[in-house]
Structure formats: C-alpha cells, structure tokens
Amino acid sequence: MARRGATIVPPVDAARGDASRWRMGLLWLLALTAIVVAGVSTVAITKLQKDAERSSELRLLLTEMQSAAWQQSTIRLEAVMANRLSPSAAQTRQEIHDYIDAIGDHFSLRDPGNPQAQAVQDTFETYDHAVDEEFILLGRGDIGGAQRLDAERAAPAYKQMTLALADADRHYKQQVDNASARAQLGAGLIVGSGALIMLLLVWQSHRLRSRSFRRATYQASHDALTGLPNRVLLHQRITRSVDADTGAALLLIDLDRFKEVNDTLGHHYGDHLLIEVAQRMQAILGPEPTVARLGGDEFAVLLPGVSNAQDVAALAGDLQKALAEPFLLDGLSLTVAGSIGAALCPQHGSTADELMQRADIAMYAAKTRRAGYLLFDDSQDSTDPRKLTLASDLRRAIDQNQLTLHYQPKVDAHTATVLGAEALIRWHHPEHGMVPPDEFIPLAEHTGLITPLTRFVLDTAVRQCRSWMLDGHQLSVAVNISTHQLLDLGFPTTISDLLTHWQVPARLLTLEITETAIMADPDRALQTVQQLHDLGVQLSIDDFGTGYSSMAYLKTLPVDELKIDRSFVSRMTTSERDAIIVRSTVELGRNLGLNVVAEGVEDSATRDQLDAVGCNAIQGYYISKPVASTGFGDWLTEHANLAAASPTRKV
Structure with a gap:
C-alpha cells in the first residue's frame, strides 16, 4: 500500500x-x-x-x-x-x-x-x-x-x-x-x-x-646584404641556361678600391656601397639577366641567350660607365671601378663550373693588366703544366732564397766615375737551368708572386748597398718596380721601413718605373711617387720613349732621372733617327733638371757620342756585364786600377 x-x-x-x-x-x-x-x-x-x-x-x-x-x-x-x-x-x-x-x-x-x-x-x-x-x-x-x-x-x-x-x-x-x-x-x-x-x-x-x-x-x-641571388642560385641558373642550349654569357665583376672604402670609412659604408652597386647594376640590366653577389666585393651577371662577344663587350662597357658614376653615401661621394671578366657558352665552356672558372680567369687577367674588361681566351689560362711547375718552383725559390741578384755598374759618361749599379734578378733553376727574367717575371705578375719577388729584390739590394757603404763606397742601387707596387699606396711605408732597417740613406736608392706603369692609373701612381719623393728616394723613368703619354705627366711627376731605352742607344751610331731621339731626350732631361742615363752602351763610339751630347751616365756591356755581388768588389778594384793607369781613359 x-x-x-x-x-x-x-x-x-x-x-x-x-x-x-x-x-x-x-x-x-x-x-x-x-x-x-x-x-x-x-x-x-x-x-x-x-x-x-x-x-x-x-x-x-x-x-x-x-x-x-x-x-x-x-x-x-x-x-x-x-x-x-x-x-x-x-x-x-x-x-x-x-x-x-x-x-x-x-x-x-x-x-x-x-x-x-x-x-x-x-x-x-x-x-x-x-x-x-x-x-x-x-x-x-x-x-x-x-x-x-x-x-x-x-x-x-x-x-x-x-x-x-x-x-x-x-x-x-x-x-x-x-x-x-x-x-x-x-x-x-x-x-x-x-x-x-x-x-x-x-x-x-x-x-x-x-x-x-x-x-x-x-x-x-640569396645574399643577406643585397638580396641578390648568391653563388648557389647562380650556379643553378647557369646550369639551366647551359641545358637550354640557347647560349649564355657570364660576367664576373670585382670592384676596384673597395677595400680602401672598408678600411678607411668602415664596414657601414662598405655595406652601403655594395647595396648601391647591386641596385645600380639591376637598374642598368633590367629584370631578365641574373645579377648575383658571390661574396665580398665580387658580383656576377648571367645573360641567358647571349653568346655574341660584341654584345657582351657593349654591356660590360655600360656596367663600367654605371660604376664610374659617383655613389653618394651619407653625404660622401665615393667612386669605384670594376674589373670585368667574361666567358661565353658554348665557346668557353659547356658546364656551369667551366664558365665560372673561365670568367674568373678573365676577370683576374683584367684586374692584373688593369684592362677594365677582358673576354676569356686561352692565353690567359695559367694551367699550362710548365707554367704551373715554374710558378710553384718560383714560390719555393723566393721562400728558400734560391734567387740571386747581379749588379750592372752605372758610370759617369765623361769621367767614368762609378755612380752605382742596377740590381738585376737571376734564377738558376735546378732542372731547367737559367730561366730568363722575361719568362718568370710576367709569371710572377700573373700569379701574384710579384709582391714577394719585389720585396726580396729590394731587401737584397738595399742590404748590398749597406755592404758597399761599410766598404767605403757611396754607391746607389737601382731597382725596377712593377705596376702593382706603383699603385700600392702602402708601398712608400714599406720602402721607409726597409731603409730604416738597413740604415741606408734614401738618396742611395733609385726606383725605376716605366711609363706604362704610370699610365695604368696616373692619379694613383702620382700619389705613390710623391710619397716616395718625399722620403728622398731617387726616381727614374725606365725605358723612356717606349711608352705613351709620358710628356703630359713628366712635368708633374717628381722624378730625378730619365733612362733612355737601349733600343735607341744601341743604334744611335748607325741610325740618324735614333741619334736624334737620344739627343732630344738628353736635351729634354737637361732642361727639366733631370739626370739622363743611357742603357745598352756596347762600344766606345756610342759612349763618345753620348758624352758629346751631354748625357750624364751610361750603362751597358761596354762598361761591364751584370756582376754577382761576390765579384762586384773585385770589379770596382779593377776599374779603379784601369782609371789610375790611364788617367785620360774615360772607361
């Protein structure tokens, strides 16, 4: 319930x-x-x-x-x-x-x-x-x-x-x-x-x-700084262009004097300059070509479908003109230039690596020769086995002091008084025998060994000059200087340190430079020459008359001496044209207050003519062939004895 x-x-x-x-x-x-x-x-x-x-x-x-x-x-x-x-x-x-x-x-x-x-x-x-x-x-x-x-x-x-x-x-x-x-x-x-x-x-x-x-x-x-394609992406695009079989051109551009901007103004300006360069090249070339930054101050341009050398040269000219225009960075106007090397597909290579290699060789040659732009050719390639062997051996010869200097005396044309000597490098290769300077010196310039080679010659020559001083001889020593040293703004400091180290007065060192070296970059060369002149070093224009445009700069260059090239001197007794050139050069030097030296004197008739026209000094086989440092003292003694035995004899 x-x-x-x-x-x-x-x-x-x-x-x-x-x-x-x-x-x-x-x-x-x-x-x-x-x-x-x-x-x-x-x-x-x-x-x-x-x-x-x-x-x-x-x-x-x-x-x-x-x-x-x-x-x-x-x-x-x-x-x-x-x-x-x-x-x-x-x-x-x-x-x-x-x-x-x-x-x-x-x-x-x-x-x-x-x-x-x-x-x-x-x-x-x-x-x-x-x-x-x-x-x-x-x-x-x-x-x-x-x-x-x-x-x-x-x-x-x-x-x-x-x-x-x-x-x-x-x-x-x-x-x-x-x-x-x-x-x-x-x-x-x-x-x-x-x-x-x-x-x-x-x-x-x-x-x-x-x-x-x-x-x-x-x-x-892509490059983090400029936003341009980097080396990896460039390599991929070159490969695609090569595979397309429509031809291609590759240009490598290395900025000249960029290091000075970085060292002088700092990396902020250097980075800003690289960005501006990238933007300017893109503006010139347009969207189709690939503009890439490979690192540092090196850029590349890939032109798909372009394989005509004239077209590439014209485009390289446009790039150089664009780079030559001043860059305005934070109120500063900066100028740079570019060394450009180019390679064409398929003429110079059928793979990306080959094109990169050949363009790099051409760029290096353009930079070394200060040519601005060069298209690759086989003569630029230093991969020849003999050249590779010689370059390697030359590097070893420099490091191990296997090179020697011979000294060719320079005497007063009238009194036969010994004034000094020119240092000439010699290389006795253990396998190839005596290697001519005109073979290994260009190789040194091409491979970058010219700097240590010149440093060796300068150090050895100045040390020898010090030895002569200790023996009671106030003799000058002359050394030939390459374009690379002449355009190196730090070179005067090197010379100053060398003279200080060996305790040699600057007036006893003569640096011989060529007209061609001066004309490679006259403004830059003038800076270096002026600093050397301020040190008290004697400066001589070597092979005078064989270069070009020297007259325009002769009045501004603080040089002390002209050396008449042997090609004129050796024929002046048989060629009236050469004799006129020699006489004119002597008169030009005298009017400018310069000493004039004639090289290549091989007989007494040539010596007499040079003395008659007022040439200051002579040098050549008639005086003496180049002498090793160990025998130079004996030559000085023999020369003095001859002068004492025949007071009227000039040489």
Whole structure:
C-alpha cells in the first residue's frame, strides 16, 4: 500500500528518465572526449609544427654546409690556378671554415640518435680534416701536394659528405611530409566538435610551416646584404641556361678600391656601397639577366641567350660607365671601378663550373693588366703544366732564397766615375737551368708572386748597398718596380721601413718605373711617387720613349732621372733617327733638371757620342756585364786600377 504523500513514478517514466540521464552523461562524455581530443590534437599539432620547423631548419643547415663546402672548393681551385693562396682568399676561407665548423661539428647533437645526422657529422669531420690539411699546403705554396691530397682524400671525402647530406635531406623532408600528414589526421579527429577551431589551427600551422620553409629556401639561395641571388642560385641558373642550349654569357665583376672604402670609412659604408652597386647594376640590366653577389666585393651577371662577344663587350662597357658614376653615401661621394671578366657558352665552356672558372680567369687577367674588361681566351689560362711547375718552383725559390741578384755598374759618361749599379734578378733553376727574367717575371705578375719577388729584390739590394757603404763606397742601387707596387699606396711605408732597417740613406736608392706603369692609373701612381719623393728616394723613368703619354705627366711627376731605352742607344751610331731621339731626350732631361742615363752602351763610339751630347751616365756591356755581388768588389778594384793607369781613359 502506498504511503500518503508519496509520488509514484510510473515504470515507463522512470525508464525514460534513466535513458535521458544516460544520454546526457554520454553527451557530456562525448563533449569531454571532444574537448580532450581537441586539446590533445592541438598539443600534438603544435609539436608537429615545431618538428616540421626543426626539420626545415636542419635542411637549411645541410644546404648551407653544401654551399660552404662548394665555396671552399672554389677558393682551392682559384689558389691552384693562381699558384698561391692570397691573404684575402685565406681570410675568406677561414671565415667559411669557421662557419661550416659551427654547423658540422656535433651535428649529431642537433638530432640525437638519428643515424643520418650521425653520418653527416662523421663524413663532415673526415672532409674537414682533409680540407684543413689541403689549405695548409696551399698556404705554404705546396700546390702539387695540395692537389695530391685533394685527389687522394679531400675529393673522396667531399663525395661521401655530399651523399650523406643528400640522404639526411631526404630524411628530414620525409619528416616534414609525415608531420603534415599527421597534422591532417589530427584535424579529422576533431571535425565533429571543433572543426572550425581545428581548421584554423591547421591553416595556421600550414601557413607558419610554409612561411618558415620559404624563408629558409630564400636565405639559402640569396645574399643577406643585397638580396641578390648568391653563388648557389647562380650556379643553378647557369646550369639551366647551359641545358637550354640557347647560349649564355657570364660576367664576373670585382670592384676596384673597395677595400680602401672598408678600411678607411668602415664596414657601414662598405655595406652601403655594395647595396648601391647591386641596385645600380639591376637598374642598368633590367629584370631578365641574373645579377648575383658571390661574396665580398665580387658580383656576377648571367645573360641567358647571349653568346655574341660584341654584345657582351657593349654591356660590360655600360656596367663600367654605371660604376664610374659617383655613389653618394651619407653625404660622401665615393667612386669605384670594376674589373670585368667574361666567358661565353658554348665557346668557353659547356658546364656551369667551366664558365665560372673561365670568367674568373678573365676577370683576374683584367684586374692584373688593369684592362677594365677582358673576354676569356686561352692565353690567359695559367694551367699550362710548365707554367704551373715554374710558378710553384718560383714560390719555393723566393721562400728558400734560391734567387740571386747581379749588379750592372752605372758610370759617369765623361769621367767614368762609378755612380752605382742596377740590381738585376737571376734564377738558376735546378732542372731547367737559367730561366730568363722575361719568362718568370710576367709569371710572377700573373700569379701574384710579384709582391714577394719585389720585396726580396729590394731587401737584397738595399742590404748590398749597406755592404758597399761599410766598404767605403757611396754607391746607389737601382731597382725596377712593377705596376702593382706603383699603385700600392702602402708601398712608400714599406720602402721607409726597409731603409730604416738597413740604415741606408734614401738618396742611395733609385726606383725605376716605366711609363706604362704610370699610365695604368696616373692619379694613383702620382700619389705613390710623391710619397716616395718625399722620403728622398731617387726616381727614374725606365725605358723612356717606349711608352705613351709620358710628356703630359713628366712635368708633374717628381722624378730625378730619365733612362733612355737601349733600343735607341744601341743604334744611335748607325741610325740618324735614333741619334736624334737620344739627343732630344738628353736635351729634354737637361732642361727639366733631370739626370739622363743611357742603357745598352756596347762600344766606345756610342759612349763618345753620348758624352758629346751631354748625357750624364751610361750603362751597358761596354762598361761591364751584370756582376754577382761576390765579384762586384773585385770589379770596382779593377776599374779603379784601369782609371789610375790611364788617367785620360774615360772607361
């Protein structure tokens, strides 16, 4: 019996209530599940996003390792071609080495337990050790040893590292792809409860990942300072142009005097100047050609579909004109110039590496000859086996003091008093015998060995001058100076330090310069000559009359002496034209207050004519052939004895 006041729940209603509560609990459970799934999926997607970005960053590092290794290979190739590792190239290589070491060392720690990462680290260490040893050999001038090491160790190590880099890149690309697939699966799990939210998250994840990948790709293929394509992207575009078989031209541009801007005004102005140069070249060339920055002050221009030498020369001229216009930087007006080398496809190469190499050789030749622009030809290529051997041997000869100096006396044309001597370098090669100066001196200029060679000649000659002083002879010594030294604004300081070291008065050193060297860059040459003159060094224009445009600068150059070229002197007794040239030069020198020296005097008749026209000094085989330093004292004694025995005899 039911109690009063109690509510009786029908069995059906109770069942409905229980079902409702069960459904409500289920809904809450589903809702909670959806929330948990959404939360877990969100966390999972965030992790996937980070994993994808991390994998993309590792791919970028792999790309940068590949690029840095390629740049080291390029520097090694340039050093082999030039037969020397220049200080600037050594510094650039060291910067690349430090950068790639920061990536390659402990690469496995960036992805612990991953065999691909470990393989990258292992192969990198093998490659790095081999390349370090190779550049040590290059720095010592052992080109042959470096090439052998490259063939035996560095090249195989580079190949193994490249394979490891490619395998790791595929692995990390797969990780990126897998992460994307799992993120999409996570999005599908929460469609029912949070489709919109998850859709936004997936979209955001995809957007961030794409942005990260695009940024990484761009950074790996473009110069950070100028935004131009870098060496890697340029190489790819050259390859595409070559494969298209429609012809192409490649120009390499090296800025002249850029180092002065950096050293004098600082890197801020140097960077600003590089940006302005990049923008100006792009404005001149338009959108079709590729303008790239290869590093430092070196740029490149790729012209697809252009293979006509005249068209390339015209475009190079436009670039030079554009670069010659002043750059206004923070109120300062700066001027630079560019040495341009060009190579054509297929005439000069059928691969990207060949074109880069040939254009680089042409650019180096243009810079060395101060020609402005040169198109590659075989005569510029110093990879001839004999030249390579001689260059390597010359470097060793300089380092090991295998070179000697001979001294050709210079005497007063009237009294035969010994005034001094000209230092002439001699190289007795252990295998080739006596190598003519006109063979190894141009080689030194082409390979950059002219600087240490000139330093050796100057140091030896000034030391010999000091020796003569100690023996009681106040004799001057004359040394020939190349264009490179004449255009080096730091050269006067080198001379000053040398004279101070050997305690030789500046007046006893004569530097012989040619008209051609002066005309290479008259304004710059004038600065150097003026500083040398201020030191008290005697300056002589050598081979006078064989150059060009010297008259315009003769009145402004603070020189002390003219040397009449032997081609005029040796024929003056048989050729009235040559005799007139000699007489005119002597008169010109006298009117300008300059001493005049005639070289190439080989007989008494020539000496008598020179004395008659008032030439100050003479030099040549009639006086004496070049004498080794060990025999010069004996020659002085013999000459003095002859003069004492025959007071009326001039020589």
